[in-house]
Amino acid sequence: MNSTLIVSGVLLTTVVVMVFVAKWKMKNIPSVANHPKIKVLTDKNFNQQIKRGIILVDFWAEWCGPCKMMAPVLNELIVELAENKAIGKLDVEQFQSVAATYKVRGIPTMILFKDGKEVNRFVGVKSKDFLLKEMNKYN
Numbered sequence: 001m002n003s004t005l006i007v008s009g010v011l012l013t014t015v016v017v018m019v020f021v022a023k024w025k026m027k028n029i030p031s032v033a034n035h036p037k038i039k040v041l042t043d044k045n046f047n048q049q050i051k052r053g054i055i056l057v058d059f060w061a062e063w064c065g066p067c068k069m070m071a072p073v074l075n076e077l078i079v080e081l082a083e084n085k086a087i088g089k090l091d092v093e094q095f096q097s098v099a100a101t102y103k104v105r106g107i108p109t110m111i112l113f114k115d116g117k118e119v120n121r122f123v124g125v126k127s128k129d130f131l132l133k134e135m136n137k138y139n
Contacts (some may be wrong), residue, residue, distance in 0.1 A: 029065050029068040029069065031068055031071070032068065032075065034071070034075065034089060035078045035079070037087070038075070038078055038087050039055075039086060039087070039088040040088070040089060041057065041089060041090040041095075041098075042095060043095045046090065046095075049086075051116045052116075053084050053085065053114075053115070054112070054113070054138050054139075055085070056077075056086070056087050056113075056131065056135060057088045057111050057112075058070060058074060058088070058089045058109075058110050059099055059104045059110070060090070060092065060108050061091060061092050061093045061107055062093065063093075064108065066107070066124065067107055069125050070125055070126070073125075073126070074131075077131055080132060085135055092104060092107060106123055106124075108123070108124065108125065109122070109123050110122045110123075110126065119138060122134070
């Protein structure tokens with residue numbers, strides 16, 4: 001009985017330490033600058049930017065580790081897209097009203113728009129290949 005409690009305590013302590021270290025690493029992921037083709041969206045230009053064509057909008061925040069992980073993926077994706085497709089990024093901290101309009105509850109959330117209408121939504125970290133495949137479903 002005692003050895004079971006000791007083993008359980010050690011396992012629990014290990015898990016707590018691993019979670020703490022993982023959160024610390026996520027928080028300290030360096031920011032990556034956007035590729036010049038990625039559109040920086042605001043509450044003022046959002047509707048105009050999604051109005052025509054196909055655009056993947058990344059709803060993100062500076063403090064979000066998984067959002068920082070998506071930045072290089074989106075930078076790689078933008079160079080492989082056809083001319084009629086685009087990527088935009090909206091900071092949910094600065095433009096909470098836009099995030100609320102689209103019911104963004106967790107980040108990163110990426111919403112795919114075609115001619116101003118939402119056609120798909122992805123939550124969490126996704127691969128470049130996955131996003132490219134999803135975007136290529138729409139012309």
